[in-house]
Amino acid sequence: MSDSQGSLQPFVAIMGNPYSGAKDNRARVERLIGALHQRDIQTQTVWDLKARAQCLADTEWKANCRCLVIAGGDGTVAGVTGLCHDLPVAILPLGNENLLAKELGFTVGEDRIAQAVAMGATRPMDLGMVNGQPFTIMVSCGLDADVVKRVTQWRRTPDGQRRVKHHSYAKPTFKSIWRYRFPRLSLIADGKQHDGYEVLIFNVNRYATGLNFVPEAKVDDGLLHWLVWKKQGRLNLLRLFMLVKMGRHINHKHVIMGQSQELELISRGPVAVQMDGDLLGDTPAKLTIHHCVLQVIDMSDASTTT
Numbered sequence: 001m002s003d004s005q006g007s008l009q010p011f012v013a014i015m016g017n018p019y020s021g022a023k024d025n026r027a028r029v030e031r032l033i034g035a036l037h038q039r040d041i042q043t044q045t046v047w048d049l050k051a052r053a054q055c056l057a058d059t060e061w062k063a064n065c066r067c068l069v070i071a072g073g074d075g076t077v078a079g080v081t082g083l084c085h086d087l088p089v090a091i092l093p094l095g096n097e098n099l100l101a102k103e104l105g106f107t108v109g110e111d112r113i114a115q116a117v118a119m120g121a122t123r124p125m126d127l128g129m130v131n132g133q134p135f136t137i138m139v140s141c142g143l144d145a146d147v148v149k150r151v152t153q154w155r156r157t158p159d160g161q162r163r164v165k166h167h168s169y170a171k172p173t174f175k176s177i178w179r180y181r182f183p184r185l186s187l188i189a190d191g192k193q194h195d196g197y198e199v200l201i202f203n204v205n206r207y208a209t210g211l212n213f214v215p216e217a218k219v220d221d222g223l224l225h226w227l228v229w230k231k232q233g234r235l236n237l238l239r240l241f242m243l244v245k246m247g248r249h250i251n252h253k254h255v256i257m258g259q260s261q262e263l264e265l266i267s268r269g270p271v272a273v274q275m276d277g278d279l280l281g282d283t284p285a286k287l288t289i290h291h292c293v294l295q296v297i298d299m300s301d302a303s304t305t306t
Helices: 026-037 049-056 061-065 075-081 099-103 110-119 143-155 168-180 233-245
Strands: 011-014 044-045 065-072 089-093 121-129 134-135 138-141 185-189 192-196 198-202 224-229 256-259 260-268 272-275 278-282 285-297
Touching: 011 168, 026 044, 026 065, 026 089, 026 110, 026 138, 044 049, 049 075, 049 099, 061 065, 065 075, 075 089, 075 134, 089 099, 089 110, 089 224, 099 121, 110 134, 110 285, 121 272, 121 278, 134 198, 138 143, 143 168, 143 278, 185 198, 185 224, 192 224, 192 256, 198 278, 224 260, 224 285
Parallel strands: 011 044, 011 065, 065 089, 089 285
Antiparallel strands: 121 134, 121 285, 138 198, 138 272, 185 192, 185 260, 198 224, 224 256, 260 285, 272 278
16 A cells, blocks of 8 residues: 555545556556646555455545545456445556446546546446456356456466466467367346357446447446357357447347346356456356446546546
8 A cells, every 4th residue: 555645534545456458557556646636635555455355344444535446457347346335436447458447438548537536426337246246347158258268377377467468368369269169058037048159248338349249238227238149169159249340240040139137147067257357267157237336437527627
């Protein structure tokens, strides 16, 4: 923890992940701290995971914290919001994709984020839960989750975790494309079972490379939007992604789509499941949605304010 100005005075907490993305994360955090200090806003910065959990469990600490700024990628955002629902949240995007930051307007630079935090206006957002773990964007099971599993295994070293960059996915992706066996998956929604070979479940309509799988999804609609692809094999899965790219997947004969508040994902054997770009584990998985439990700093005014 650094730049603390006293626990009895209001402050903004910055929860940082030093492993997110490819840039100098600490330098960007320092710029944000400077922008907040220019507005007479005191700060505390937490990089350590254990210290993060201790702070968010401390009633007095939270009583004096006016906002959490999560400095990291999508997985870091999900991890912090899962520990604390009762403080306003902002994002300093430091990951590779930063999907939620793009959705909520936080890709505008440190000064405008500081301005929005100073203004203090918020908007509500849903939070998804899968096997008791929080997610903000999406969960999937299939080939893309197998890629995430391989990246997770590559990241682990005796000295800690490697930092993931965009090119870090190249080798694991090629391995998954050639080795993944496309086991059959089943999604149970509202008592009905839907079978296929790729399952994607969204809280927010964001996916890597800008694909729009579920255009109707909103951050505060209280629903999980899901898609099941019914055709087996890598070429057929590539076809799905091409259909999505062209916006022609909706009502396609091999696509099943729907919205639910509770879902169950099962398979005959264990199959990898990923959430917000991080490995969750294997099937089975149970999902629910918590409606508007998060308060997110509203960027609509700060995005145009200097």
